Amino acid sequence: MPSEETKERITKVIDLGRTVLHYSWIPLIIYVGYTRSTPQPTLIKLISPLA
Amino acid sequence: MHPFATYVLRNYYHATGWNEDNLYANLTRSSNAILDFTVPRGLHLSISKSPNALFNTSYSMNAMPSLNGSVGYIFTSCNLDVQSSGSVRFKDMIERFKVYHQPRRPEGKEQEFRSGERVDTRDYLMYGRLYLPTGRLDALYSARLSPTVQALVAAISDPRSSLSAEKRTRGDNVSNVMFSLQHDVGKWCTEYTWSAEDGMWGVRVLHNFGRLGVPVEQPADGTADPSMQPTRSKRVDEEDATEGGLKGRISAGAEFYISAKERSAGVSTGIRFTTLPDATPPSFQIPSPNSPSSSSRGPPSQPPTTITALFNPMMGHLSAAYAARVSRDLSLCSRFDFNVYSYDSEWTMGAEWWMRRGAPKVPDASDEEDAMLDSFVHTDTTPKPEQIIKPEMPAQVEPTSQPDHLDSTADIRGVVKARISTNNNVSLMWEGRIKQMLVSLGVVSDLSSRSKPIKAIGLELSYFSTG
Numbered sequence: 001m002p003s004e005e006t007k008e009r010i011t012k013v014i015d016l017g018r019t020v021l022h023y024s025w026i027p028l029i030i031y032v033g034y035t036r037s038t039p040q041p042t043l044i045k046l047i048s049p050l051a
Numbered sequence: 052m053h054p055f056a057t058y059v060l061r062n063y064y065h066a067t068g069w070n071e072d073n074l075y076a077n078l079t080r081s082s083n084a085i086l087d088f089t090v091p092r093g094l095h096l097s098i099s100k101s102p103n104a105l106f107n108t109s110y111s112m113n114a115m116p117s118l119n120g121s122v123g124y125i126f127t128s129c130n131l132d133v134q135s136s137g138s139v140r141f142k143d144m145i146e147r148f149k150v151y152h153q154p155r156r157p158e159g160k161e162q163e164f165r166s167g168e169r170v171d172t173r174d175y176l177m178y179g180r181l182y183l184p185t186g187r188l189d190a191l192y193s194a195r196l197s198p199t200v201q202a203l204v205a206a207i208s209d210p211r212s213s214l215s216a217e218k219r220t221r222g223d224n225v226s227n228v229m230f231s232l233q234h235d236v237g238k239w240c241t242e243y244t245w246s247a248e249d250g251m252w253g254v255r256v257l258h259n260f261g262r263l264g265v266p267v268e269q270p271a272d273g274t275a276d277p278s279m280q281p282t283r284s285k286r287v288d289e290e291d292a293t294e295g296g297l298k299g300r301i302s303a304g305a306e307f308y309i310s311a312k313e314r315s316a317g318v319s320t321g322i323r324f325t326t327l328p329d330a331t332p333p334s335f336q337i338p339s340p341n342s343p344s345s346s347s348r349g350p351p352s353q354p355p356t357t358i359t360a361l362f363n364p365m366m367g368h369l370s371a372a373y374a375a376r377v378s379r380d381l382s383l384c385s386r387f388d389f390n391v392y393s394y395d396s397e398w399t400m401g402a403e404w405w406m407r408r409g410a411p412k413v414p415d416a417s418d419e420e421d422a423m424l425d426s427f428v429h430t431d432t433t434p435k436p437e438q439i440i441k442p443e444m445p446a447q448v449e450p451t452s453q454p455d456h457l458d459s460t461a462d463i464r465g466v467v468k469a470r471i472s473t474n475n476n477v478s479l480m481w482e483g484r485i486k487q488m489l490v491s492l493g494v495v496s497d498l499s500s501r502s503k504p505i506k507a508i509g510l511e512l513s514y515f516s517t518g
Contacts, residue, residue, distance in 0.1 A: 018226075022208045025190050026124055026179040033106040033126040041102045046124075049100035049108045049515075 052482050052491045053144050055099040055109045055515055056123055056178060060193075061143075062131045067174045067195055073154040073240045074233065075255040075304035078321045081357040082372035084146040085384035085401040088468050090480050090493035091509030092116065099515035104130035109180075109515075123180035128172065129160075135516045137487035141463050144489060145482060148374055148382040148403055150328050150355040153300060154259050156237035159198030186210045187225070203231040250312035257304035297353055299326040321361040326353055367392040380405040401470035406483075408462045475499040476506075489513040 002010075033046055044051045053061070064071050071077065093115030101107040105127055112120040134140070163171040178191040187209045194202050206228040227248040234241045237259070244253040302323045309316040356375040362368070367390050374384035382403040389396045465483025470476075480493035491511040496504050 018208060019210075021190075021206075022188050022210060025188060026122075026181055029124045029126050029177045029179050032177065033124070036126070036128075037103050037105055041106075045100075045102045046106055046108060049098050049110055 052489055052511060052513060053146065054111075055097060055107070055513065056125060056180070058139075058144060059101075059107050059125050059127070059131065059133060060176070060178070062133060063127050063129070063174075063176050063193075066127075066129050066131055067160065068157050069195070069201060070154055070157055070235060072151045073235050073237070073257060073259070074242060075240070075257040075306055075321065076242070078257065078302065078304055078323050079359045079361065079370075079372060080146075081148050081150070081325070082359060082374040082384045082386055084148050085374055085382060085403045085468065086372070086386055086399050086470050088146065088470070088478070088480055090478050090495050090507060091491055091511040092507045093509050095509070095511040095513075097511075097513045097515075099513075101131075101133045101515070101517050104133070107131075107133060119183060119185070121180050121182045123178070126177045128175045133515075133517060135487070136484075136489050136514050139489075141465075141484060145466055147466070148355075148357075148376060148384070150325055150357060150376075152328060153261075154235075154237045154240075157198055157235055159195070199234055199236050201233045201235075203229075203233070205229045205231070244308075249310050251308055251310040253306065253308035255304065255306045257302060259300065259302045261300045297324075297326050297356055299324050299356070317363070317365055319361060319363040321359065323357065323359045325357045326355055328355070366390070380407065397473055399470060399472040401468065404467045404469075406464045406467065408464045487514065 030043075030046055034040065034043060037046075042051075061071070072080065093113055095111065095113050097109060097111035099107065099109035107125040109123040109125075110120070111123070112118075160171060160174070162169055173195050175192065175194040178189075180189040181187070182189075187207065190204075190206045190208070192204045196202055207225055209225050227246060229244060229246045231242060231244045239259075240257045242253075242255040244255075245251070246253075302325070303321070305318070305320045307316075307318050354375050354377060356373070358374075359370075359372045361370040369389045369391060370386065372384060372386035374382065376382040384401045384403075386399045386401075387396070388399070465481055468478075468480045468482075470478045475498045476495065477498055478493065478495045480491065482489070482491045484490065489512070491509075491513075493507075493509050494505060495507040497506050498504070
């Protein structure tokens with residue numbers, strides 16, 4: 001059985017991971033889309049449908 | 052109307068040959084399309100664009116109950132044939148009554164080898180949508196692990212709910228992540244899910260009775276016309292086959308879920324009978340919309356019909372639905388819900404009516420043909436086992452059938468859906484295309500309330516383009 005301290009640490013790590021994923025998920029999609037597309041479109045074309 | 056992201060997701064499933072209809076969760080899809088349509092509330096605007104075949108961007112805005120918006124991005128590893136809102140096949144954008152084809156074992160994409168090494172990668176899809184001003188994020192990752200296995204990770208992350216611990220204890224925490232593994236072999240489809248928030252494990256199983264759909268063997272000599280087949284001579288004592296009754300196939304499924312954290316469990320079972328789509332002639336026999344012979348094609352031999360029954364023994368809930376296309380443009384559905392413990396019941400009736408522009412040029416450009424074409428797209432893309440490397444790519448096959456799709460449904464102006472239920476709710480919705488935009492207009496009214504007869508009214512405008 002893990003101690004209270006370990007439990008707290010695990011919770012903190014999970015929360016941190018969730019925050020990182022929350023803010024990096026969409027930039028990641030745009031990055032993958034930008035690098036995998038051939039020919040590479042301009043970045044603004046990927047970000048905005050109005051461009 | 053499907054949101055743009057759903058349209059792209061379905062397009063992705065189609066491109067990768069995944070059959071999303073062969074899931075227990077979609078057992079009642081045909082009747083739900085007529086009875087459980089979502090009426091827009093307030094004003095919705097969405098503008099989407101696919102700058103290339105791999106990437107799609109979507110902005111949307113809701114106004115009138117409150118102003119909010121969202122930005123969504125989708126990346127797929129395979130090229131998708133995403134159309135613009137002016138040219139997309141209208142029926143592809145609508146959740147509609149449809150008789151689904153016999154399930155087939157999904158085929159993976161052909162292996163690609165370059166200098167002796169396998170270079171093809173597994174297909175995947177990444178989707179993210181950020182809501183403003185709340186900052187909530189919806190994320191989806193789907194990967195095809197093998198030809199018959201697909202993994203899905205879906206997450207909702209709300210930064211506000213993680214801040215306040217008291218909200219979490221109240222159960223307001225909407226943040227969740229769900230893992231799902233789907234295994235489809237055609238005859239069987241199993242799905243395993245795990246939801247992190249409530250620690251819920253779930254298993255869903257669907258079994259299709261009868262034989263599997265097999266790719267149509269196309270005769271090489273081109274003598275597939277039934278009238279040219281040699282007819283078997285009848286024996287003296289042979290009786291004619293008794294006509295009547297519906298010919299179809301049966302699927303049965305069950306779902307079981309359990310959560311140790313919440314100390315709860317549930318089970319649900321379901322069965323579905325659906326008629327077989329009419330026998331599909333080889334693709335070269337599908338009448339082209341402009342050929343005069345197309346008008347001589349008779350009506351379908353039986354009305355496309357789907358009957359479903361669901362039973363949840365723990366909650367005592369019973370639901371039975373009957374849906375059928377009674378004419379080319381009209382589908383009707385009736386559903387009865389009953390609870391064996393509380394005797395609560397509800398009866399819902401609905402209709403779906405396709406409106407066409409003037410006198411149609413093609414009298415029978417109905418779903419059977421669409422379904423046929425769909426199936427041929429599917430059949431043609433199915434690689435034969437003996438072929439390891441297939442010369443034609445699916446992307447090259449599809450455009451040949453695309454013009455048929457467009458022509459056969461080009462006269463569709465819109466669809467009207469209506470439903471009425473014994474709880475006095477009446478919903479009415481029209482969906483159509485105006486210029487290059489897809490429009491959906493709906494109203495929900497409560498007949499029993501004199502003070503507030505209209506419960507909700509809404510308008511949805513959707514525009515998407517390519518390039």
